[in-house]
Amino acid sequence: MKWLICLYGIIWRELLRFFSQRSRFFGALVRPLIWLLVFATGFRAALGLAIVPPYETYIPYSIYIVPGLVGMVQLFNAMQSSLSMVYDREMGSMRALLTSPLPRWYLISCKLLAGIVVSILQVYAFLGIAWAFDDAIPTLGYVTVLPALIANGVLLGGLGLLLSSLIRQLENFAGVMNFVVFPVFFLSTALYPLWKIREGSDLLADICALNPFTYGVELVRFAFYGQLDPVSAAVVVVAGAVLLGCAIVGYSPSRGLIRRKT
Amino acid sequence: MTPALEVSGVSYRFGERLALDSVSFTVEVATFTALLGPNGAGKTTLFALASRLFDCSEGTIRIFGGDLRRHPGAALARLGVVFQDQTLDLDLTVVQNLRYAAALHGLGHRDAARRIERELSRLGLAERRNEKARRLNGGHRRRIEIARALMHEPALLLLDEPTVGLDVPTRRDLIDQVHRLCRDDGIAVLWATHLVDELDPVLDRIVLLHRGQVRAQGRADEVLAAAGTADLRCLFDDPATVAP
Helix, strand or coil: CCHHHHHHHHHHHHHHHHHHHHHHHHHHHHHHHHHHHHCCCCCCCCHCCCCCCCCCCCCCCHHHHHHHHHHHHHEEEEEEHHHHHHHHHHHCHHHHHHHCCCCHHHHHHHEEEEEHHHHHHHHHHHHCCCCCCCCCCCCCCHHHHHHHHHHHHHHHHHHHHCCCCCCEEEEHHHHHHHHHHHHHCCCCCCCCCHHHHHCCCCCHHHHHHHHHHHHHHHHHHHHHHCCCCCCHHHHHHHHHHHHHHHHHHCCCCCCCHHHHCC | CCCCCCEEEEEEEEEEEEEEEEEEEEEECCCEEECCCCCCCCHHHHHHHHHHCCCCCCEEEEEEECCCCCCCHHHHHCEEEEECCCCCCCCCEEEHHHHHHHHCCCCCCCHHHHHHHHHHHHHHHHHCCCEEECCCCHHHHHHHHHHHHHHHCCCCCCCEECCCCCCHHHHHHHHHHHHHHHHHHHHEEEEEEEHHHHCCCCCEEEEEECCCCCEEEEEHHHHHHHHCCCCHHHHCCHHHCCCC
16 A cells, blocks of 8 residues: 555656646647647648558558657657656755655656656647647547557656666756657657658668667557557567666666765 | 664775775664764765665664665665755645655555644644745755654654754754654654754764764763863864774
């Protein structure tokens, strides 16, 4: 019971902070909406997309891009959570969490889950606006996508936690945005399908195929249509577990890098 | 009787620098012990180890007999900590901060609400409960941090230079409150400071830390007698003169 109360408390605090920071909420929505309403509209006529699973017919670009933008919302939320962890560590409030009697791995996992809850709220707010713009996702897809969002949240949240255990100072975070977030997003199938990228460059397509975020986007894409892509699911789950495991080691009292920064 | 805190042969290195060198001392139940030392003596490192922010490389730390490294959960459940840097979430209200701390210790809603009211009343902050921590002054923030550290009813309270940045009356008030906790509730207190005027030389025990080593420990008046001085400041100004 204590463990559940602790989980509830960490999620509750994260939600309180999220709702008290309205600019964070609007910032999280504006970014993908600009891509959807401006970028996708512009490319709608220029970019032709062949029929590829899970789609059973030709689709406009604005439909194709939605799973990628969902991934973008989750990726940026994970980075926001990571930034928040670094800030908490520098400001000292992380210590309140780390001196809880519950195991460190559990506390870090709770932080991850809290970040996932916030990211899912952001995703559904985005999907609500996207639905008003172009209602092309099956109604049931809004439900079947939920497990994929959770799995993707573990993958990206794990990455964020790992980064937060590695980053020494808050000032270094801008570098992370440039060297981690943008390559992760652009070197994936978020904006173009893999076959389209391969038409331009085999090397780029191979890099995209090695990027776990690609599989997170595809997992979401298939889930919108009530389908499970087993390869994507396997990559997301394994990569998520590895990243979370590394983050837990990073915060470990005996081996972690936290010892140098607290 | 088992000591509240037992530090045995603890050493810790930051790279090449030895921050703590075979530190050993005890804090007895229901006593106020001051960890005295100048800046850089190793007090904050010791607090980080005693609250298991990270593990010590050598030695053991026991809280009421339980090894902190082997059984951290049981040990941390009996420990309350007030860190040197303020650690409140400034965007949350006083009650929200305390409720979060209660949840981290697994306290249910009803139990947490009861303890929050009790601690806020005890520390004279009941009327500030719904204010954001950001709007409180330094003294009030410190009291809230103490209230937070007491939420799970610890038997040992660690405070790392809690009076830094406070004016003299607020400092005095805070020290008196912590002494009352020690006397009335039987809580063992380890109070790190570099300000000797925060001590009661007759009632308090001291552990004198200098360059990562314990130079002296015992009741303050006994340590003074052994060092051949009547003024704590002499002891503090040149701790190297006290035999380890």
